[in-house]
Amino acid sequence: MTTSRAVRRLHRLSRPSAAAAPVSLHTYQHQLRLAPSRPRRRHSTFSSVNPQEVSHFNALASEWWDPHGSSRLLHLMNPVRQDFIRVCLQSQPETTASRLQEASLSYLDIGCGGGIFAESAARLPTTKRVTAIDPTPSVLAVAKAHAKKDPSLAGKLFYEQSSIEQLPAPPSSGDAYDIVSLFEVIEHVDAPGPFLERVRPFVKPGGWLVMSTIARTWVSWFTTKLVAEHLLRIVPPGTHDWNKYVNEDELQRFFLDKGWDSPMVMGVVYVPGLGWKEVRGGEKVGNYFFAVRRSG
Numbered sequence: 001m002t003t004s005r006a007v008r009r010l011h012r013l014s015r016p017s018a019a020a021a022p023v024s025l026h027t028y029q030h031q032l033r034l035a036p037s038r039p040r041r042r043h044s045t046f047s048s049v050n051p052q053e054v055s056h057f058n059a060l061a062s063e064w065w066d067p068h069g070s071s072r073l074l075h076l077m078n079p080v081r082q083d084f085i086r087v088c089l090q091s092q093p094e095t096t097a098s099r100l101q102e103a104s105l106s107y108l109d110i111g112c113g114g115g116i117f118a119e120s121a122a123r124l125p126t127t128k129r130v131t132a133i134d135p136t137p138s139v140l141a142v143a144k145a146h147a148k149k150d151p152s153l154a155g156k157l158f159y160e161q162s163s164i165e166q167l168p169a170p171p172s173s174g175d176a177y178d179i180v181s182l183f184e185v186i187e188h189v190d191a192p193g194p195f196l197e198r199v200r201p202f203v204k205p206g207g208w209l210v211m212s213t214i215a216r217t218w219v220s221w222f223t224t225k226l227v228a229e230h231l232l233r234i235v236p237p238g239t240h241d242w243n244k245y246v247n248e249d250e251l252q253r254f255f256l257d258k259g260w261d262s263p264m265v266m267g268v269v270y271v272p273g274l275g276w277k278e279v280r281g282g283e284k285v286g287n288y289f290f291a292v293r294r295s296g
Helices: 025-034 051-059 073-090 114-121 137-147 192-202 218-231 248-254
Strands: 107-109 127-134 157-161 179-183 205-212 260-271 275-278 287-294
Touching: 025 157, 073 114, 073 179, 073 205, 073 248, 073 260, 073 275, 073 287, 107 114, 114 127, 114 137, 114 179, 127 137, 137 157, 179 192, 192 205, 248 287
Parallel strands: 107 127, 107 179, 127 157, 179 205
Antiparallel strands: 205 287, 260 275, 260 287
């Protein structure tokens, strides 16, 4: 693979196209940073939903809540997701543990899948409401069925089959969410620049946009594609497209001077038998968490 081929898909930030020509990484970063905003409409002509991705995850729906099945790594990653959000919240005086009121935080979980994170967030004593959306019907059916097994989730966890483009924007900034999560999402989106622009109105001023993804490096190709998907088969083949991975410095440039502040990053690595562990500098080679706070 060449460097140009490695960034072929990431060139498609301003226009989703299946036949984008190879470009340099500099060109990709420029387009990601300058992707224009468009007025939000209830029914947008742009969609971040890739039918092939929907079909792939539909096929995995029945195994979503099997901790030893195809979603095993997601189950193991979930405690790290919560830890990272906690670190983000406690970095600001108004959301330190001592000042958070019970049942005060609202979440929007985009691309929620079978609800692994959404359920865990809804069970936290500081959570008021979790709205979780996903465009994949069979996966969302699994999420709803599993949530019904826990009566304590009623009135706190709400699922909706939707993409971010179809979801009505909050009528005011005060109606937006304290935490918007994109866990293992942007590496499955064809045009991450426009997608992230559409997410912005859903984050309350002072709230956090939190995500996890994978850096586009030779190490990540070796670990996530060759080893995880094809040799060990701990991840279903075809789950990831290495050309869709996004580097941490590209996200930093995208959010720069756009009304976001306090960027936070945490690299992680999967250790067999131990789960996911924080590794300093890991964001430069593989899996990582990234968050920014909406200025307010």
